[in-house]
Amino acid sequence: MIYGGIEAGGTKWVCAIGDGPGDLRETVTFPTTTPVETIGRATDFFTRTNGLAGIGVGSFGPIDVRRTSPTWGSITTTPKAGWAHTDVVSELGLALGLPVGFDTDVNAAALGEQRWGAAIGLDTFCYVTVGTGIGGGGMANGRLLHGLLHPEFGHMRVPHDRTRDPFDGACPYHGDCFEGLASGEALRHRWGEPGEQLDDPAVWALEAEYLALGFVDVVCTLSPQRIILGGGVTKRPDLLELVRTRMRDLLSGYIAAPELTDAIDEYVVAPALGDRAGVVGAIELARRAAHEAEGAKPT
Amino acid sequence: MIYGGIEAGGTKWVCAIGDGPGDLRETVTFPTTTPVETIGRATDFFTRTNGLAGIGVGSFGPIDVRRTSPTWGSITTTPKAGWAHTDVVSELGLALGLPVGFDTDVNAAALGEQRWGAAIGLDTFCYVTVGTGIGGGGMANGRLLHGLLHPEFGHMRVPHDRTRDPFDGACPYHGDCFEGLASGEALRHRWGEPGEQLDDPAVWALEAEYLALGFVDVVCTLSPQRIILGGGVTKRPDLLELVRTRMRDLLSGYIAAPELTDAIDEYVVAPALGDRAGVVGAIELARRAAHEAEGAKPT
Numbered sequence: 001m002i003y004g005g006i007e008a009g010g011t012k013w014v015c016a017i018g019d020g021p022g023d024l025r026e027t028v029t030f031p032t033t034t035p036v037e038t039i040g041r042a043t044d045f046f047t048r049t050n051g052l053a054g055i056g057v058g059s060f061g062p063i064d065v066r067r068t069s070p071t072w073g074s075i076t077t078t079p080k081a082g083w084a085h086t087d088v089v090s091e092l093g094l095a096l097g098l099p100v101g102f103d104t105d106v107n108a109a110a111l112g113e114q115r116w117g118a119a120i121g122l123d124t125f126c127y128v129t130v131g132t133g134i135g136g137g138g139m140a141n142g143r144l145l146h147g148l149l150h151p152e153f154g155h156m157r158v159p160h161d162r163t164r165d166p167f168d169g170a171c172p173y174h175g176d177c178f179e180g181l182a183s184g185e186a187l188r189h190r191w192g193e194p195g196e197q198l199d200d201p202a203v204w205a206l207e208a209e210y211l212a213l214g215f216v217d218v219v220c221t222l223s224p225q226r227i228i229l230g231g232g233v234t235k236r237p238d239l240l241e242l243v244r245t246r247m248r249d250l251l252s253g254y255i256a257a258p259e260l261t262d263a264i265d266e267y268v269v270a271p272a273l274g275d276r277a278g279v280v281g282a283i284e285l286a287r288r289a290a291h292e293a294e295g296a297k298p299t
Numbered sequence: 300m301i302y303g304g305i306e307a308g309g310t311k312w313v314c315a316i317g318d319g320p321g322d323l324r325e326t327v328t329f330p331t332t333t334p335v336e337t338i339g340r341a342t343d344f345f346t347r348t349n350g351l352a353g354i355g356v357g358s359f360g361p362i363d364v365r366r367t368s369p370t371w372g373s374i375t376t377t378p379k380a381g382w383a384h385t386d387v388v389s390e391l392g393l394a395l396g397l398p399v400g401f402d403t404d405v406n407a408a409a410l411g412e413q414r415w416g417a418a419i420g421l422d423t424f425c426y427v428t429v430g431t432g433i434g435g436g437g438m439a440n441g442r443l444l445h446g447l448l449h450p451e452f453g454h455m456r457v458p459h460d461r462t463r464d465p466f467d468g469a470c471p472y473h474g475d476c477f478e479g480l481a482s483g484e485a486l487r488h489r490w491g492e493p494g495e496q497l498d499d500p501a502v503w504a505l506e507a508e509y510l511a512l513g514f515v516d517v518v519c520t521l522s523p524q525r526i527i528l529g530g531g532v533t534k535r536p537d538l539l540e541l542v543r544t545r546m547r548d549l550l551s552g553y554i555a556a557p558e559l560t561d562a563i564d565e566y567v568v569a570p571a572l573g574d575r576a577g578v579v580g581a582i583e584l585a586r587r588a589a590h591e592a593e594g595a596k597p598t
Contacts, residue, residue: 062554077555124439124446136520140423140439140446147423147439147522148556155553156519157512159458173553178519213456220455220477221435221520223446250456254472255361256376257448 001053003290004046005282007105008059008088010080011132013038015045016279021116035086043095054293055092056101056285058108058278065103065150073102079172101289105278106137107144109230109271112281114139117272118228126224128153129231130211134179138224154179158213165206182210184233195233208242215268216250230271244268300352302589303345304581306404307358307387309379310431312337314344315578320415334385342394354391355400355584357407357577364402364449372401378471400588404577405436406443408529408570411580413438416571417527425523427452428530429510433478437523453478457512464505481509483532494532507541514567515549529570543567
């Protein structure tokens with residue numbers, strides 16, 4: 001069986017056909033423009049391949065993932081122009097005539113990492129992406145995190161020392177929330193240049209401070225067995241090491257677990273699937289949707 | 300069947316015999332002194348009743364709840380004098396010859412509320428207590444939150460505006476973490492009097508601010524369907540209403556759910572079981588331990 005996966009980002013969509021990271025037969029990447037055009041390009045790509053058993057979408061959000069909701073499968077209140085209230089699942093399902101699985105981009109990536117990557121064997125863990133924005137998802141007790149809607153790690157409030165960092169924050173909703181202080185957009189607004197052009201160690205010490213503060217909150221609420229950290233900003237060499245050191249300091253040994261002290265190098269890690277975690281996880285969402293449509297349980 | 304439940308707090312232990320909130324046949328409360336004396340009083344109480352099928356303990360912590368760990372059933376690194384590394388489960392099990400269920404005090408209260416109280420029918424929710432300290436637990440995907448160890452809501456970092464509140468915080472590990480700023484101890488240290496003697500509206504506006512900031516982080520990470528708020532500090536009239544209003548403002552409508560806007564009165568609620576949530580939840584832990592010991596699944 002082969003499946004179609006979509007990592008539906010706010011900047012670009014990545015579509016792939018295959019059944020896992022070892023078998024990605026074809027992939028395509030294109031910019032996120034209007035919903036009609038973007039979803040159209042995805043359906044064009046998938047219709048060229050016969051025999052797909054299902055489609056999976058890991059989407060930017062916020063999205064509606066409540067299966068009993070009339071707007072299940074939609075992007076909801078996104079500030080991204082033209083995309084609010086776009087029913088992604090219905091559009092794809094109607095165009096392709098296939099079952100469609102749908103979840104957040106970060107839950108899809110978490111699923112990919114749990115099946116094939118850095119979270120194999122774990123039942124409670126997080127996947128956090130720090131790129132243009134910040135998102136977080138994962139599993140608790142072996143199932144993807146949903147609850148009320150789905151997590152929105154980016155919009156936690158974290159301490160903001162305005163003496164050290166007078167920047168007001170970049171989030172249009174909350175100003176200096178976690179995303180407002182630590183996302184790629186925050187770096188660009190605060191320093192006037194994108195992260196990849198910033199080399200001052202003070203820039204990255206501050207970035208590590210915010211990421212560590214956010215992850216401390218994640219540790220204290222979700223108690224994950226591991227945090228997988230992806231996204232463009234985290235490709236900065238040594239950033240992970242700065243984050244681990246600062247997290248360990250901030251936690252001060254209160255939670256007595258080697259994972260948070262001596263073994264913290266294996267606690268905060270890069271995605272084993274790299275940039276493909278999202279689209280590969282979307283293929284796993286497709287597989288689950290196909291099995292569900294057949295009335296069978298995922299194997 | 301009847302069971303014994305213990306709400307093992309750092310200040311007092313509450314022991315009860317029964318099979319739920321409608322049938323608490325006998326309860327006793329005594330101060331937490333030394334482990335030997337305190338556990339001894341509990342075993343004395345339970346040995347007077349024949350026919351108990353199991354004991355459940357909802358304990359202050361941090362505790363070891365990893366079933367495969369050699370120190371499962373112990374209180375671990377608590378700063379409470381004499382209690383670090385106390386093997387509560389073994390002591391009770393040996394003295395009483397009964398199966399013992401063990402979890403955090405807040406997970407026990409969450410379990411009680413889910414079976415009989417304010418969380419019936421929910422699968423992802425939180426129980427937070429604000430008393431001497433701050434603790435949080437709950438369920439994700441229908442099972443109690445454990446993960447790496449167990450949540451420690453009290454030790455999140457939240458924004459601390461030192462102009463408005465120059466208090467350094469009361470946590471011996473982290474200073475101005477959530478518990479360091481918003482617990483009963485924090486109130487007492489900051490204002491020089493315990494919470495129940497404080498009437499200045501500014502005191503409670505600041506308290507509501509911190510609680511709302513902490514709960515925003517919980518909403519953004521765990522995405523609970525409801526937050527149940529217990530503990531001595533939260534008995535202040537109107538505090539819940541202040542917290543709800545401030546949470547709604549802080550979230551700014553970003554997460555489009557009526558539970559976080561118009562219906563927030565039903566989202567942040569007091570425990571339906573009141574002060575008995577913990578001990579009644581411990582009875583449910585006992586029931587589960589007894590069924591597990593019999594090799595049967597909980598019904």
